[in-house]
Amino acid sequence: MDTLLQLAIGNLLSPMVLFFALGVTAGWLKSDLAIPEAISKGLSLYLMLAIGFKGGVELASNGVAGAVAVALVLALALSFCLPLLAYALLRAATRLDIPNAAAVAAHYGSVSIVTFVAATGFLGYRAIPYEGYVVAMLALMETPAIVTGLLLARRSNAAGPTASRAPFLSREVAREVFLSGGVVLLGGSFAIGWITGDKGMAVMAPAIVDPFKAVLAVFLLDMGLLVGRRLHDFRAVGWPVVAFGLYMPLIGAMIGLLAAHAIGLSLGGMTLVAVLAASASYIVVPAAMRLSLPQANPAIYIPLSLAVTFPFNLIVGIPLYYAGAQWLVAL
Amino acid sequence: MTQLYRKKRIEIIVEAARARAIIEMIEAVGAKGYTIVPNVSGKGNRGIRDEAHLSDVFRNVMIIVVAAEEIVRRIVEQSQPLLENYAGIVVVSDVEVIRDEHF
Numbered sequence: 001m002d003t004l005l006q007l008a009i010g011n012l013l014s015p016m017v018l019f020f021a022l023g024v025t026a027g028w029l030k031s032d033l034a035i036p037e038a039i040s041k042g043l044s045l046y047l048m049l050a051i052g053f054k055g056g057v058e059l060a061s062n063g064v065a066g067a068v069a070v071a072l073v074l075a076l077a078l079s080f081c082l083p084l085l086a087y088a089l090l091r092a093a094t095r096l097d098i099p100n101a102a103a104v105a106a107h108y109g110s111v112s113i114v115t116f117v118a119a120t121g122f123l124g125y126r127a128i129p130y131e132g133y134v135v136a137m138l139a140l141m142e143t144p145a146i147v148t149g150l151l152l153a154r155r156s157n158a159a160g161p162t163a164s165r166a167p168f169l170s171r172e173v174a175r176e177v178f179l180s181g182g183v184v185l186l187g188g189s190f191a192i193g194w195i196t197g198d199k200g201m202a203v204m205a206p207a208i209v210d211p212f213k214a215v216l217a218v219f220l221l222d223m224g225l226l227v228g229r230r231l232h233d234f235r236a237v238g239w240p241v242v243a244f245g246l247y248m249p250l251i252g253a254m255i256g257l258l259a260a261h262a263i264g265l266s267l268g269g270m271t272l273v274a275v276l277a278a279s280a281s282y283i284v285v286p287a288a289m290r291l292s293l294p295q296a297n298p299a300i301y302i303p304l305s306l307a308v309t310f311p312f313n314l315i316v317g318i319p320l321y322y323a324g325a326q327w328l329v330a331l
Numbered sequence: 332m333t334q335l336y337r338k339k340r341i342e343i344i345v346e347a348a349r350a351r352a353i354i355e356m357i358e359a360v361g362a363k364g365y366t367i368v369p370n371v372s373g374k375g376n377r378g379i380r381d382e383a384h385l386s387d388v389f390r391n392v393m394i395i396v397v398a399a400e401e402i403v404r405r406i407v408e409q410s411q412p413l414l415e416n417y418a419g420i421v422v423v424s425d426v427e428v429i430r431d432e433h434f
Contacts, residue, residue: 172351286388287348287387287388290346290348290387290388291348294348294415294416294417295416298388298389299377302388302389
């Protein structure tokens with residue numbers, strides 16, 4: 001069993017994290033290095049397809065219906081409930097007003113697919129297996145938090161002038177959330193992997209297994225560039241809120257670890273559920289918040305989830321949550 | 332010489348998330364068409380607005396309508412409440428067009 005320090009250094013010196021660091025540095029220094037938008041979209045589609053397909057195949061060969069159902073219920077519960085905790089912390093410890101606190105809370109109940117993919121890369125590096133249906137948990141955790149966030153905002157500003165005008169979860173928001181390209185591809189590949197099983201894997205493996213880690217490294221270079229360019233936005237966010245972006249993932253991960261342990265997931269599965277509970281959305285939730293809660297300021301919630309929590313989870317969080325899972329398994 | 336007709340041109344720069352609502356309003360007040368420039372960037376009272384390829388949150392679009400004065404006035408009035416809490420710039424100018432029946 002590696003020590004925490006060895007894990008942290010091993011993670012820090014992986015190509016994934018080093019490419020990410022290169023991107024952050026280049027972005028921060030305003031280098032003109034850029035990955036063309038179409039390519040970066042393509043890379044992210046590739047990653048979703050690969051992760052969904054592998055999860056589906058894994059489920060087809062090792063799925064136990066009861067355990068899967070319990071895990072999916074846990075995923076929904078985490079996504080619905082984490083924003084309540086996040087909201088309470090934000091209202092107590094920061095000066096964010098109700099719409100902003102509710103919007104930020106929704107981000108922290110939802111998940112970052114890239115963080116999850118990076119965590120599977122971390123596990124793959126160490127040849128640690130995980131339950132395939134954790135991918136389905138990922139897909140389920142994206143949206144419930146949005147509902148909780150909007151309820152939190154609505155409950156307390158019924159008197160506000162704009163409150164009644166925006167319909168709650170309009171058709172437009174529902175489409176944005178349930179039919180966003182990422183969700184459709186992830187869910188669809190998961191289903192195809194599940195239907196075709198090992199035979200399907202034999203067809204897809206040359207494209208989605210070996211190149212996966214290298215593609216992930218290139219994608220993280222791109223993410224680093226985005227984060228680096230957003231580092232200048234910190235001042236608008238304020239230190240108490242930045243601090244929230246660092247301690248909330250720790251609290252979420254702890255809850256995730258304990259819950260995953262309670263339902264009997266493996267070391268890899270526990271690590272991934274901790275990562276899910278710790279991560280914050282920066283694609284689907286911001287889009288939904290702009291449509292349904294326009295009073296909340298995107299210059300707060302996007303830098304917070306993208307430039308604070310995402311790098312924290314990638315660099316410190318993943319090895320830390322893995323160490324926590326190892327500790328729980330050894331108990 | 333080709334005949335020219337006086338019209339009003341209204342330009343609305345708005346964040347992508349709100350574009351759909353604005354376009355629905357433009358059609359509802361009776362404009363016969365519109366033009367969309369899908370990616371415009373610049374700087375205003377919300378800081379630098381640039382396309383960020385993760386989501387549409389920092390992306391602006393420009394919607395252009397050329398129409399009779401009466402219709403443009405309705406668009407101006409109805410865009411005001413739609414732009415509350417969103418990035419938006421509305422500019423109206425006098426223009427001349429050929430092919431009157433298109434507007």
